[in-house]
Amino acid sequence: MVGAGFAGLYGVHRFRTDGLSVRGFERGSGVGGTWFWNRYPGARCDIESIYYSYSFSEELQQEWTWTHRYATQPEILAYLNHVADRFDLRKAFAFDTSVTSAVFDDESQTWTVTADNGEIVRCRFVVMATGPLSTPVDPQIPGLTEFGGQVVRTSDWLDEIDLTGKRVGIVGTGSSCIQSAPIIADEAEHLHVFQRTPQFSIPAWNRPYDEDEIARIKAGYPRMRQDAWDTVGGIIYEQADHDPLTATPEQRQAWLERTWARGGYLMIASYPNVVFNDEVNSMVGEFVKEKIRARIHDERVADQLTPTYPFAAKRLCVDTDYFEIYNREDVTLVDLREHGISHADTGGIVLKDSSRIDLDVIVLATGFHALTGAILGIDLRGRGGVTIQEKWSGSAANHLGLTVAGFPNFFMVSGPGSIGVLYNMIPAAEQHIDFIADAIAYLDSHGLTSIEPTEEAEKAWSAHVNEVAEQSVYPKANTWYMGDNVPGKPREFLAYAGGGPAYFEHFTKEQAEGYPSFVLRERSSR
Numbered sequence: 001m002v003g004a005g006f007a008g009l010y011g012v013h014r015f016r017t018d019g020l021s022v023r024g025f026e027r028g029s030g031v032g033g034t035w036f037w038n039r040y041p042g043a044r045c046d047i048e049s050i051y052y053s054y055s056f057s058e059e060l061q062q063e064w065t066w067t068h069r070y071a072t073q074p075e076i077l078a079y080l081n082h083v084a085d086r087f088d089l090r091k092a093f094a095f096d097t098s099v100t101s102a103v104f105d106d107e108s109q110t111w112t113v114t115a116d117n118g119e120i121v122r123c124r125f126v127v128m129a130t131g132p133l134s135t136p137v138d139p140q141i142p143g144l145t146e147f148g149g150q151v152v153r154t155s156d157w158l159d160e161i162d163l164t165g166k167r168v169g170i171v172g173t174g175s176s177c178i179q180s181a182p183i184i185a186d187e188a189e190h191l192h193v194f195q196r197t198p199q200f201s202i203p204a205w206n207r208p209y210d211e212d213e214i215a216r217i218k219a220g221y222p223r224m225r226q227d228a229w230d231t232v233g234g235i236i237y238e239q240a241d242h243d244p245l246t247a248t249p250e251q252r253q254a255w256l257e258r259t260w261a262r263g264g265y266l267m268i269a270s271y272p273n274v275v276f277n278d279e280v281n282s283m284v285g286e287f288v289k290e291k292i293r294a295r296i297h298d299e300r301v302a303d304q305l306t307p308t309y310p311f312a313a314k315r316l317c318v319d320t321d322y323f324e325i326y327n328r329e330d331v332t333l334v335d336l337r338e339h340g341i342s343h344a345d346t347g348g349i350v351l352k353d354s355s356r357i358d359l360d361v362i363v364l365a366t367g368f369h370a371l372t373g374a375i376l377g378i379d380l381r382g383r384g385g386v387t388i389q390e391k392w393s394g395s396a397a398n399h400l401g402l403t404v405a406g407f408p409n410f411f412m413v414s415g416p417g418s419i420g421v422l423y424n425m426i427p428a429a430e431q432h433i434d435f436i437a438d439a440i441a442y443l444d445s446h447g448l449t450s451i452e453p454t455e456e457a458e459k460a461w462s463a464h465v466n467e468v469a470e471q472s473v474y475p476k477a478n479t480w481y482m483g484d485n486v487p488g489k490p491r492e493f494l495a496y497a498g499g500g501p502a503y504f505e506h507f508t509k510e511q512a513e514g515y516p517s518f519v520l521r522e523r524s525s526r
């Protein structure tokens with residue numbers, strides 16, 4: 001098991017419960033994955049806590065009480081530490097340890113996994129629970145290493161930094177910036193936000209849960225989980241009672257106001273076809289743009305902060321008081337579309353028009369080599385010594401976002417082509433782990449040794465993932481969903497946009513029909 005985040009922890013628990021022996025590796029010094037590393041000020045989950053949590057143990061659901069609608073990073077990390085202790089998961093892992101290679105041996109049908117602590121493990125199965133957003137991408141700013149102040153990434157901001165009296169620049173305006181900038185603005189002497197592309201962001205309207213609410217949730221958890229499972233995104237939400245294309249403008253406005261008041265990421269579910277129908281997309285997009293503009297006093301700054309691409313084509317952000325920071329004297333928006341960054345020097349950042357911005361701290365909130373980065377970072381060799389880098393040189397071919405042809409007994413939790421990043425990540429990870437555990441049990445009970453998808457199934461899945469995405473607005477913006485933020489990465493959609501029920505149906509069918517899209521091998525048949 002590679003990774004001790006949500007997926008890796010549950011994986012160790014489930015596999016051990018099934019009687020398997022598991023060795024885990026985690027590059028952090030503790031459990032938590034994303035929630036271990038991303039400790040920037042203001043980090044919190046933008047999916048509601050009662051959904052963004054494990055469903056596998058009713059006891060756990062009953063004993064843990066979430067304090068807020070959207071939990072902070074420390075609260076989520078405390079939850080994962082609690083889970084690790086409660087299910088005694090820590091001892092399976094080597095911490096501060098990265099896996100450097102995993103090589104499949106055709107003869108014995110086993111993997112040899114090597115870690116940077118010198119440990120070598122021979123195993124039958126390799127599970128990459130390495131997270132879809134875990135490999136940071138640094139901007140190529142010439143001279144950044146010359147900068148005399150401090151450079152910190154939001155994605156590994158481990159120690160608290162006192163920003164009092166400091167001139168801070170933050171590069172990038174995705175979720176990590178949008179969550180951290182309001183807190184940084186309160187602390188710093190002056191904040192410059194370097195924006196390349198404006199973002200759609202919806203207010204979180206975060207609040208504490210009250211006791212009655214928690215009691216109601218706890219009394220109905222199993223039902224709530226089931227109902228959530230049956231939705232497109234893994235979260236229960238109120239749906240529109242009208243078709244936006246035939247409704248009156250008043251009806252639409254009233255409904256969008258209601259979804260706005262509900263707040264958060266669920267604005268993406270304001271209408272079921274919002275990412276698939278350009279007209280509906282534009283209606284919702286225009287509504288949100290007006291809301292954004294209303295939060296900013298200066299017309300020119302409001303123009304600069306208004307997105308110009310389809311609504312939700314880039315991953316929606318969820319904020320608390322983000323746009324309002326631009327009404328402060330001590331916050332400046334630097335629109336990089338006017339003047340890009342030329343370079344950094346010892347004192348700060350110099351723009352292409354030669355203007356310079358003096359800084360004490362540069363925060364990089366510039367995103368991740370999403371979905372494939374962590375896997376490509378390992379020397380991974382499948383049948384015949386083929387490397388994953390060779391295999392994925394033109395496209396991250398895979399089946400169901402979970403398996404790769406030529407890489408037997410190799411699984412990726414929420415890998416490229418999976419629903420993960422377009423669904424509630426936690427039940428999606430639980431479902432992948434359960435499928436893997438069931439597949440292993442199937443192999444063992446049928447005297448089989450290995451499982452890998454057929455080339456045909458893989459081609460069909462990759463085509464299907466892109467075909468669904470082509471019908472949506474997703475390819476119409478430069479995004480990490482499309483691999484655009486990493487130089488040289490093939491441009492293709494890296495998630496499944498067809499919704500939970502359609503996605504999970506594929507897994508149900510595989511199990512019911514004896515894994516028809518997979519090759520199952522006996523040791524003797526080789």
Ligand code: NAP
Pocket residue numbers: 044045046047133138139140171172173174175176177179194195196197315336365366367368478480485
């Ligand atoms: P991101 O959304 O990829 O944003 C990166 C930002 O950096 C973008 O604004 C990008 O601009 C900018 N950028 C990249 N290279 C640059 C350069 N060379 N010069 C200037 N700007 C540059 O990254 P993120 O904010 O870390 O979020 C990534 C994902 O993590 C999110 O979409 C979300 O799925 C997840 N996340 C979730 C939460 C949560 O609450 N659950 C919080 C944080 C993150 P362009 O847009 O022009 O490329």
